[in-house]
Amino acid sequence: MSALVLIGPPGAGKTTIGQTLALKLGLGFLDTDQMVEARAGRSIGDIFLHDAEPAFRTMERAAVAEALECGAHEGIVIALGGGAPMEEANAAALRTAGAVVVFLDISPALAARRVGLNAARPLLRESPRKVWRELMAARRPTYEALSTAIIQVDGLSAADAADQIARLVMAKET
Numbered sequence: 001m002s003a004l005v006l007i008g009p010p011g012a013g014k015t016t017i018g019q020t021l022a023l024k025l026g027l028g029f030l031d032t033d034q035m036v037e038a039r040a041g042r043s044i045g046d047i048f049l050h051d052a053e054p055a056f057r058t059m060e061r062a063a064v065a066e067a068l069e070c071g072a073h074e075g076i077v078i079a080l081g082g083g084a085p086m087e088e089a090n091a092a093a094l095r096t097a098g099a100v101v102v103f104l105d106i107s108p109a110l111a112a113r114r115v116g117l118n119a120a121r122p123l124l125r126e127s128p129r130k131v132w133r134e135l136m137a138a139r140r141p142t143y144e145a146l147s148t149a150i151i152q153v154d155g156l157s158a159a160d161a162a163d164q165i166a167r168l169v170m171a172k173e174t
Helices: 014-025 032-040 044-051 053-073 088-097 108-115 128-146 158-173
Strands: 004-007 028-031 076-079 100-105 149-152
Touching: 004 014, 004 053, 004 158, 014 028, 014 076, 014 158, 028 032, 028 053, 032 044, 032 053, 032 076, 044 053, 053 076, 053 088, 088 128, 100 128, 100 158, 108 128, 149 158
Parallel strands: 004 076, 004 100, 028 076, 100 149
Antiparallel strands: none
16 A cells, blocks of 8 residues: 545644554554654744744655655555645645545534634634635645545544545555
8 A cells, every 4th residue: 555645624633533544554654744843843833933834835845755755665644734735846746656645624613613723723823714714715626636535524533534534445455
């Protein structure tokens, strides 16, 4: 199996579902946001605040490329940051990686409950609900175009979402 990549907006559960899915399938797990934070030695919010978004996106591109390279050699579940697919270099890498890309879709109401006023999400600091809706309006076409499958996560636990994705992956492999 090549990489299994989870994409979607803030609050969709990419990390939680990704970790659950990796355990279920016996695969490794990488989260590109966590990779950036580990390398930078600080939070994404701090990177945005002190270095600005372009610096973060540069670090993110390197993390996405590294994660996909790992996925080319071994089966792995990768959670991409919400904005990563919007960068053309990342979108191109996803298209050529041969990865299974799953778009975790979520309703605005549930995303608002999950994300709330979370200052750790730098793009959502001001008017999170309004900004989230604007982000999704801009990002949805890209998420849909890059995805192999779309899973609606409303009403699903992380385990239920992981089960759906696992069934989808197993069906693709047979």
